[in-house]
Amino acid sequence: MMIARATGLVAIPDELAAVEAAPLLCAGLATFNALRKSGARAGDLVAIQGIGGLGHLAVQYAKRMGFKVVAIGRGSDKAAHALVLGAHHYIDAKVDDPVALLQQFGRAQVILTTITDSAAVSPLMAALAPQGRLVIVGVGREPLTILPSALVGGERSVQGTITGTPYESEKTLDFSVMADVRAQVETMPLERAWDAYQRVKSGDVKFRMVLTMDDQSIAQ
Known part of the structure; x- marks a missing residue:
């Protein structure tokens, strides 16, 4: 038994089993909300850095929201999986320079990073389009190193985001059912x-x- 505030409860759609809903209320909520609040519009180039517990859901959400999705991971073994999840392109950061490739693709309107390696995150500012946004979900222990010119020159910004409200949790579940997004x-x-x-x-x-x-x- 447990006691909970009624205002903190979330209605789970009948289409979702408890095992399916649980990760959507954590990793799903964090990435879904981050993309909703990122300012990106359908057709924009959106990059997802890190194809793990958060990233594999972010790729699915980004594809269903109508973005052109670039997945950035480490290792060729993740390439096929990222494409199956919905990415249009995969960048292996062990082999290629993500900044250079994103610049070739036309620069990203949003880069959603789910990793905790600040040294790998900071250079991505150079791959953002004018007024682009670097959205931080992964919490690293080291500070980001970003030159002011990277922010001022193109009116770029850095934004942090974390989970959401019960209302936003229900929005996440409803969208996941509608768009067939599931955690593995x-x-x-x-x-x-x-x-x-x-x-x-x-x-x-x-x-x-x-x-x-x-x-x-x-x-x-």
Whole structure:
């Protein structure tokens, strides 16, 4: 049993199972809200940096919102997956320069970064279009290093965003049902929470871990 404020509760659509809804109320809400508030319009070039638990949902949302989507990851093994999720282009940051390629594509109106490596995030300011926006979802421990000229010259901006309200949570779920956006998850029973935590720390989870009230482990 639990007691909760009525104003903090969220109605979950019948079309979503609890395991499907759970990650959408965390990673889904964070990325969906970030894109909604980014100022990007249908047809704009939008780049998603990091194709993990947050990024794999951000790519799906961006595609469904009508953006031209560029996914930026590390490693060629993520290329096919990013394209299946909806990206129009994939940049392997281990091989190519994301800034140079985004400039070739015409510069991004929005770059949504989901990673915590500030050193990899900061250079992307140079890949933004005039009045473009760098939207931060990943929380790194090191400061961003951005020259004032990168902001002033093209009236560019940096914006942070984090999750949202119960109302925005319901908007996220409704859009996810309508546009068929789902997180890719693994599940473990609550009794194995420590094992699940260790697996998350290892980086092997693709892409979210959900604890369940049963004794079955499912990989999807």
